[in-house]
Amino acid sequence: MAEEMSYSAAIEEAGQVMCRFPLKHVDGVPLMNLIVDRWDEIAAFTPDPSDMLIATYPKAGTTWTQEIVDLIIHEGDAEACRRAPTFVRMPFMEIVSPRPIPSGLDLLNTMDPPRVIKTHLPFKLVPKGFWENKCKVIYVARNAKDNLVSYYHFDRMNKTQPEPGPWEGYIQKFIRGELAWGSWYDHVKGFWVERERRNILYLFYEDMKENPRREVVRIMEYMGRALPDDVIDRIVELTSFQVMKENPMTNYTTLPKSVLDQSVSRFMRKGEVGNWASHFSPSQSREFDEDYEHQMGGAGIPFRTQL
Ligand code: A3P
Numbered sequence: 001m002a003e004e005m006s007y008s009a010a011i012e013e014a015g016q017v018m019c020r021f022p023l024k025h026v027d028g029v030p031l032m033n034l035i036v037d038r039w040d041e042i043a044a045f046t047p048d049p050s051d052m053l054i055a056t057y058p059k060a061g062t063t064w065t066q067e068i069v070d071l072i073i074h075e076g077d078a079e080a081c082r083r084a085p086t087f088v089r090m091p092f093m094e095i096v097s098p099r100p101i102p103s104g105l106d107l108l109n110t111m112d113p114p115r116v117i118k119t120h121l122p123f124k125l126v127p128k129g130f131w132e133n134k135c136k137v138i139y140v141a142r143n144a145k146d147n148l149v150s151y152y153h154f155d156r157m158n159k160t161q162p163e164p165g166p167w168e169g170y171i172q173k174f175i176r177g178e179l180a181w182g183s184w185y186d187h188v189k190g191f192w193v194e195r196e197r198r199n200i201l202y203l204f205y206e207d208m209k210e211n212p213r214r215e216v217v218r219i220m221e222y223m224g225r226a227l228p229d230d231v232i233d234r235i236v237e238l239t240s241f242q243v244m245k246e247n248p249m250t251n252y253t254t255l256p257k258s259v260l261d262q263s264v265s266r267f268m269r270k271g272e273v274g275n276w277a278s279h280f281s282p283s284q285s286r287e288f289d290e291d292y293e294h295q296m297g298g299a300g301i302p303f304r305t306q307l
Helices: 002-017 033-037 039-043 062-073 104-109 144-157 167-176 184-194 205-210 212-222 229-238 241-246 282-296
Strands: 023-026 029-032 052-056 116-119 136-141 200-204
Touching: 023 033, 029 033, 033 039, 052 062, 062 116, 062 136, 062 205, 062 212, 062 229, 062 241, 104 116, 136 184, 136 205, 136 212, 144 167, 144 184, 144 282, 167 282, 184 200, 184 282, 200 205, 200 212, 205 212, 212 229, 229 241
Parallel strands: 052 116, 052 136, 136 200
Antiparallel strands: 023 029
16 A cells, blocks of 8 residues: 555656656657657566466556456455555566656566566567566457557546547547557457467457356466356456446546546446447448558457357
8 A cells, every 4th residue: 555655656656747648759650758768677577487477459448357366366355455556466568657756667576486478568668678578478359440449538538648638530540540659450360360379368358248157267267277157257357347446446546637638538437348348439430440451361350249
């Protein structure tokens, strides 16, 4: 809890210098300028073999998966998992914020392995140490249209991300891979082609919605854990959208409005499959699908846009 206090205080102190940071590029991938300025340090990060990575394109279900993993580690102990907000318990490896807010690497350096680490980096930018040390890696993918809608609302309320601009233009930026962390298409394909060789557990948000218990068990087994049925049931309940929406340790309400303005859009917004249908016009949907075929045809990744 002390850590959380100092983290919040640091954010308050940095409040004046928080802004919508411009993007710069690493190997063609757009990232917040502060990340790019410290790229060498990030690329050189060497995890412990016992560390685990949760990798996603932004808004694919990262926080949900982090909470499931933390509850598996703590055997369903809700109180243990309320020790601090998600971003303190499981640091966001590459994030760099204005001082005195600790960077992801600063936080990681205060923790002993085994650590659970979050990243949005595409496969080609993940520090090589994760593969050399054969760390466990969970990747979560979400269908492009829902992922795009979720990112759009997030960029409206996240005051550190570039302005989303109008909806129509945002669709084009997504298609062209111009949003922070780059192309969704390259991201989901990059981890997909490497999943077997690297022993990556590749999950889908839609599968988690369809049958959360089945996916919790898959994660548990991948982590090499075995928990009794009643504990698994509790984890499913504690990681439901409604429970996580009310939990201040998972709903990002511990961050001030200068960072995430939840009066614009809630972090725990809808949590649905198919919400894209109330955002895309028929012609936008048609054009998006045509381009999708072009970018994804032959990739063979079984995404679902409806359940
Ligand atoms: P929406 O904006 O569609 O509601 P991330 O954690 O990667 O930033 O992803 C955030 C998205 O996951 C948001 O999607 C959020 O509501 C959704 N989400 C978070 N926890 C969830 C849960 N327990 N069940 C379903 N969706 C969840």
